[in-house]
Amino acid sequence: MTMKPDKPGARAPLDRSGWIEAAIDVLAEQGVQGMRIEVLAKSFGVTKGSFYWHFKDRQDLINGVLETWRDGRIRDIDKQTVATPGRERAQLLHLIDVYGATRNRKGISIELAVREWARRDAQAAAIVEEVDSWRLECTRRLFVSRGVPDAEAKSRSLLLYAYVFGQSLMACERYDPAVGELKGWIAELIVEQQQP
Template sequence: MKSSGGRPRTPLDRHEWIEAAINILAEQGVQGMRVEVLAKNFGVTKGSFYWHFKDRQDLFSAVLQTWRDGRIRDINKQTIATPGNEREQLLHLIDVYGATRNRKGISIELAVREWARRDEQAAAIVAEVDAWRLECTRKLYLARGLSDDEARSRSVLLYAYVFGQSLMVCEGFDSRLADFKRWIADLIVHA
């Protein structure tokens, strides 16, 4: 993120500030998203920040909106299934979101959720994203022939499992962990 030689690079755009703030959010939480820190990392003055943002709250709103839009775009992409392939899409969804390989994504998710515990705007965005997640998977379960109540229940179970197991470090628990995860995914998706 720093420019070479301490000199400003080409003019920064709003998107670059937002992406830098998201990276800081993942590493340090919302308290780390300070104008001074971002400007220093870019090798620019705070004036450059204020060219693109009214204030720090404007940056916060932009970060939340960017996170929201990215999550919804990804959810839409991950929950599209051709008719008859809903089971495979649900298993794919569990695999993608339950993978521990995306540490940055998990860090951002956790930071936004922590932020939401203390901020109404962040809480509203998280609630919107979670509702979208649950609704998209509910539709997949409905297409598989489940009742609305069971589709809703399994959607909650799917995400509870995905997020819960992504936070755990259980590789040393049993050498058959990969088999266990496949078995659990089959239970969640089974209809």
Template sequence: MEKPPRLQLDRDAWIQAALDTLADEGVTGVRVEVLAKRLHVTKGSFYWHFKDRQDLLSGVLETWKDGRIRDIVKQTRPTGDEEAQIFHVIDVYSASRNRKGILIELAMREWARRDATAALIVEEVDAWRLRCARELFLASGMPMHEASTRSMLLYAYVFGVSMMNCEKFDGDIARMKDDIRQLIACNRPTTTPPQT
């Protein structure tokens, strides 16, 4: 009986397995033995691509950062109808997203609490998120201070709602989410001010 050909893994496959493990177990679970078992290969394959575990962790941070920034830039690229684009960004990031993506985000933030390098990467990604969103608000005609405030509010909302199970909070959660979208995105008051 012929043996099946040996699986050839590249650096990216190891990094993806590390990201999956990070989502499931946090950074302490990202160990060479665990990844080799998960990938059904020997540890020797790992050392072909990485100097050591720290080299892998650096690759994980860079891969996550590059992917997040690329996605942020893509989602916030002005389209000529900036208000519609802001609604799109809110919808994309506050929708029921990939559960693994949320878990990776949480694991990255937990890692950043204990590791200065991870903290710098998370801070850089957050700065990109806020700057790109602010540019959309500015392009829609808002002054700088309001654009900055709304960009922070946008991300506070999308991250908060991704971690909450609020479906039973109110009978009309869809209406609440739409009201929140309006409050964040609109360049005009959402209600008529009282007459004096």
């Protein structure tokens, strides 16, 4: 875990955001059941009193984790879907490349942990739904800007995310030596407009 202080016995300076980031790391590694105050405090080398200086209770921490994850995902998708007029196609291909990459294992682990949490918790499910709706809407707008009819833009947006998240969880490299070319072909298929 990245939460431990640099020197044994040294206390890491903690603030609310530090606790939240540490909890997100634990969430990625252990799931929501690992986000216990005692575990976090011990990992930081601090007392539980430090936690209660920044949070009312564990629910306050959970709210902070979910809000931080949501806000970060929305900021990221806003950044990734900004396109100069006429460059929407390139931006969509970039989006597929960025989100379909398996480089960011920590990000994938966090995404999976939040989604697993959402299967059992209504609050987490509502946050995941909000993020997914935002993602789909932002890409729908890119497709519409390319002249794709709205219904088709919605379908392509859903297909784009189903593909990037699905293939990012798979170990495709052994499937075909030219898996990079296959991924490029699939991305083109998702983005390219059909001629009437």
